[in-house]
Amino acid sequence: MDETLHNLLAPYKDKSEALIPILQHVQGELGYLSDEAMLAIAGTTGIPESRVYAVASFYAQFYFTRRGKNQTKVCSGTACHVKGAARILDTFERELGIACGTTSEDYEHTLETVACVGSCALAPVVVVNDEVHGQMESGRVGKIVAGLNTNGG
Ligand code: FES
Structure with a gap:
């Protein structure tokens, strides 16, 4: 050991x-x-x-593979789906350079979808490192990702 x-x-x-x-x-x-x-x-x-x-x-809280330092979760619940979550997810994939459900090679980022996070009134919702971003628009994704990269996490 x-x-x-x-x-x-x-x-x-x-x-x-x-x-x-x-x-x-x-x-x-x-x-x-x-x-x-x-x-x-x-x-x-x-x-x-x-x-x-x-x-x-x-328990969904436990992971068996190494994850990124920054964790981005795009809600794929019904309310968020209806409000364009798929487009938001596409934009995160492009900005982060990784596919949904994967972790970057440098272990800086993990991107995934999650079931409803309980903030449907704010749909579409993205949770980045436990911070909830409501009423997301594709145009805001680049700024969020740049902030993560600048902060070094
Ligand atoms: S469906 Fe996304 S917060 Fe409920």
């Missing part, structure tokens, strides 16, 4: 009841749940690896 993982998991030895907090802690530190991390979690807690995967897979 790598040293970072070893240190992260040290407090959880045999703590099988703490699986969700462990998954959250490890993902919070590493950005995602690698195969190595999942194996280490199983080994540390004594929970079978298949069970660790089953639990983590159940």
Whole structure:
């Protein structure tokens, strides 16, 4: 086991009841749940690896591949769809240079769609790093992406 993982998991030895907090802690530190991390979690807690995967897979908050530092989520719920979410998504794909559902090679950006985020009155909605942008227009996408690139995240 790598040293970072070893240190992260040290407090959880045999703590099988703490699986969700462990998954959250490890993902919070590493950005995602690698195969190595999942194996280490199983080994540390004594929970079978298949069970660790089953639990983590159940929750949309857990990721098994490395994601970008900036995460852009275009709402694809009905209200946003009707108000032109597809066009907004196209523009993000072009500005970020990545397809929906992928992460850039430099791990700066991940672009994906999400189900309704509960702000339908603001449709179409895009969530960038947890910040909600309502009544989105294609013309605003370039500025948002430039801001992410300028801030270095
Ligand atoms: S459908 Fe997009 S916020 Fe509800």
